[in-house]
Amino acid sequence: MKEYNITVLKGDGIGPEIVDEAIKVLNRAGEKFGFKFNYNYQLLGGCAIDATGVPYPQETADACKASQAVLLGAVGGPKWDDQPGSNRPEKGLLAIREDLGLFANLRPAKIFAPLKSASPIKEEIIGDGLDILIVRELTGGIYFGDRGTYEENGVVGAYDTERYTYPEIKRIVKAGFEYAMKREKRLTCVDKANVLDSSRLWRKVMEETAVDYPEVEVSYMYVDNCAMQLVRNPNQFDTIVTSNIFGDILSDEASMISGSIGMLASASLAEGTFGLYEPIHGSAPDIAGQGKANPLATILSGAMMLRYTFGEAEAADAIEKAVDTALTLVRTPDIFEDGFAHVTTSQMGDKVAELL
Numbered sequence: 001m002k003e004y005n006i007t008v009l010k011g012d013g014i015g016p017e018i019v020d021e022a023i024k025v026l027n028r029a030g031e032k033f034g035f036k037f038n039y040n041y042q043l044l045g046g047c048a049i050d051a052t053g054v055p056y057p058q059e060t061a062d063a064c065k066a067s068q069a070v071l072l073g074a075v076g077g078p079k080w081d082d083q084p085g086s087n088r089p090e091k092g093l094l095a096i097r098e099d100l101g102l103f104a105n106l107r108p109a110k111i112f113a114p115l116k117s118a119s120p121i122k123e124e125i126i127g128d129g130l131d132i133l134i135v136r137e138l139t140g141g142i143y144f145g146d147r148g149t150y151e152e153n154g155v156v157g158a159y160d161t162e163r164y165t166y167p168e169i170k171r172i173v174k175a176g177f178e179y180a181m182k183r184e185k186r187l188t189c190v191d192k193a194n195v196l197d198s199s200r201l202w203r204k205v206m207e208e209t210a211v212d213y214p215e216v217e218v219s220y221m222y223v224d225n226c227a228m229q230l231v232r233n234p235n236q237f238d239t240i241v242t243s244n245i246f247g248d249i250l251s252d253e254a255s256m257i258s259g260s261i262g263m264l265a266s267a268s269l270a271e272g273t274f275g276l277y278e279p280i281h282g283s284a285p286d287i288a289g290q291g292k293a294n295p296l297a298t299i300l301s302g303a304m305m306l307r308y309t310f311g312e313a314e315a316a317d318a319i320e321k322a323v324d325t326a327l328t329l330v331r332t333p334d335i336f337e338d339g340f341a342h343v344t345t346s347q348m349g350d351k352v353a354e355l356l
């Protein structure tokens, strides 16, 4: 039987509760589709500070690097708010992303048909549901370019620089094509090529790379138009590839069209197939330990892991389908509506595993 090695970082707050449900569903997927997971449990965030004094211990780093993927819950909480800034749980997140070379951030914006009414977008625009993947460059661009403040002739100024090298663009664009190939094979490069030289280099790299992916339908869109189109007609998009700053803004916009924060998965990927998978929400200390957390974002992060790291598309599709069906039957408090059965975190995990 195929065996997959993953490091599990449950983290703080609701982290342990939601990760347990994702593991329940991953194990069920393995039984059904013929693979098995070996889990290495490690500490990250506040729990790591309590046990070792630092948010990203060496042992955690070593375990992550020795595995094929990482599943993360969430970190942080009021207990560690008075820690010095350099030793807070969130530092663990920045450190792990940098240490593992995670240069591509994948944020699906997905609306499951049973949750249509929770979206601020009109139901007739959503149709049978919505499924967009935003591939954001994560380690370059204006957030990392030359910056400064200055004074010239008595006038104060400040500047930041958008700067991308050919290899930086090449690897994220290639990732965009690879992920598009696993979806509907439509890739939109979002940029500002009418104004920015860096965007014109992105387009050149896109055109060159497209030759290697003849099956992918390529389009280009200016970022301001894209911001508008995401609300006007989001179903025109399949996969979007874009720079760090544009992806930051567009992925937050896209996440709001899907309704609840408890539904949104994400992945951060390195060269090759290694990836870190986590829900986009935080550790929700206000509801921790009460069985109220929605585990679906973490369960769907597990499905992304199967799709993007392990190439188990059929198993990933089956989990997403089970989630869709579960939503027609049961609801956690964050997505509760009359007419559905009210369930706890672990009952939601049970239902998805059962439907799977």
Ligand code: NAI
Pocket: 014, 018, 073, 074, 075, 076, 077, 078, 090, 093, 261, 262, 278, 280, 281, 282, 283, 284, 285, 286, 287, 292, 293, 294, 295, 297, 334
């Ligand atoms: P949050 O995402 O933890 O919570 C925001 C609101 O959404 C809360 O009302 C919470 O109860 C609710 N919520 C979040 N996830 C939910 C789920 N799965 N099911 C049902 N309801 C859910 O953001 P907040 O409150 O700003 O931060 C809390 C802590 O989490 C802080 O320490 C923050 O630094 C940390 N955090 C960690 C992140 C991570 O680990 N990636 C990301 C964001 C925040």
Ligand code: MG
Pocket: 248, 249, 252
């Ligand atoms: Mg943001």
